[in-house]
Amino acid sequence: MKLAWLNSPIGRVIRDVIEGGIAGAVAAVIALQLDVATPQVIAMAVITGFIAAAIAVARRKLVSTNAPPPPQ
Numbered sequence: 001m002k003l004a005w006l007n008s009p010i011g012r013v014i015r016d017v018i019e020g021g022i023a024g025a026v027a028a029v030i031a032l033q034l035d036v037a038t039p040q041v042i043a044m045a046v047i048t049g050f051i052a053a054a055i056a057v058a059r060r061k062l063v064s065t066n067a068p069p070p071p072q
Contacts (some may be wrong), residue, residue, distance in 0.1 A: 016056040024049020 027045035053067045 012060060017053045018055020020041050020049045020056065023052055
């Protein structure tokens, strides 16, 4: 099965969102292991992961654009 679509723009967005969700889930598990987890902490960990994914998508978009150099 070829996964060439993962290198397409849509595939990269999907990959970033999934990676962000995984990061949030890992943060929630760590919070559970440290016994500091309340439902709010777990929700914030997941939301933080998805925010990180959105930032990664925006950063990739900005880097891929060919912006002209700033005037001097």
